Amino acid sequence: MAMIELPPLPYAKDALAPHISADTLTVHHDKHHKTYVEKTNKLIAGTEFEKLSLEEIIKRSARKDAHKKIFNNAAQAWNHTFYWHSMAPKGGGKPGGKLADQIKADFGSFEKFHEEFHTKGAEQFGSGWVWLVLKGGKLAVEATSNADNPVAHGDTAILCSDVWEHAYYLDYQNKRPDYLTAFLDKVANWSFAEENFAQARSQSKAA
Template sequence: MAYQQPALPYADNALEPHISAKTIGFHYGKHHAAYVNNYNNLVAGTPFDSMSIEEVICATAGDAQKIGVFNNGAQAWNHSFYWNCLSANGGGKPSGELAAKIDGDFGSFDKFVEELKAAAATQFGSGWAWLVLDNGTLKVVKTGNAQTPLTSGQTPLLCVDVWEHAYYLDYQNRRPDYVAATIENLLNWTFAEENYQSAK
């Protein structure tokens, strides 16, 4: 039951000028595809082959003997999620229940943005910054390398990829500029709202 890399929900150039078609081509076409292929090769013929990728991620988390399966599976899943967090018509502010929840849990939307930008900018090395629902409360968390909130019982609503391959062709070492451009112009609040409604 091989894991299929989902098709991008937009054209390679749809996120320009904030993320270039060249970056999408390498990021989706090379990096993400490699995680998917490696994961499928590692689980083929094992008991993991009949499990969902989410079940495999949770089953292998923290198991040093299964680190290859976890890293490739979690990165495959994280990237599939990340592409849906972006939209050419994104950015701005959420509306409805999620907007009210952000105001309630963070104090204001601006305070949430500050926290997400800080988490993304200060994640040491490669990793991710996330908006998650944790036991009914919205939180910003960051994870290193392939780590994912799935293994902590948290429900991801949105994420920003801060691995260098997500931004280096466009922004070089200016990660904060990439993070700001992504949050302000590309975040898909419709997707976040759908995740929130499913999880609450």
């Protein structure tokens, strides 16, 4: 059986401080993310899903009541790995290259994108995620509830922020807007986003 593994953080636990603290990353990665990985492995053991990648598990279990627990845990395992890479020490600022051009074309300006990402993340009711996605050849900002993600809908994730309370409560308490401002301005990994966008464009041209 191929086990889903918990990947290490791509930086030291204090590398995003003071914007995201080492205490937050320790609890978030070592407890929350680890639990999703462990539950996924337990749930898929002996099933049709046990030899699939996380992406395939998500696609095949999405919107199927019989596989809801598998979807929730597998999607959360995938979401968290993507989220860790969506942040970087000395991140923030603005993207460059073709991603910057596409953001300007699809949102009007980087500032309008920033506002929409921040607003949709802040206004997402309850637990969830806010994503920059590529869908139908255009960039869009979408908020998803609980474990839901772009993979389940055939879209391409470019960047994301976790808006479950455990992602920010130790550092920001109930001030989710402040956390999202720090995410965008101080830790957002635009190099990662640019790579995702370039790969998506390349795959689209090859198709």
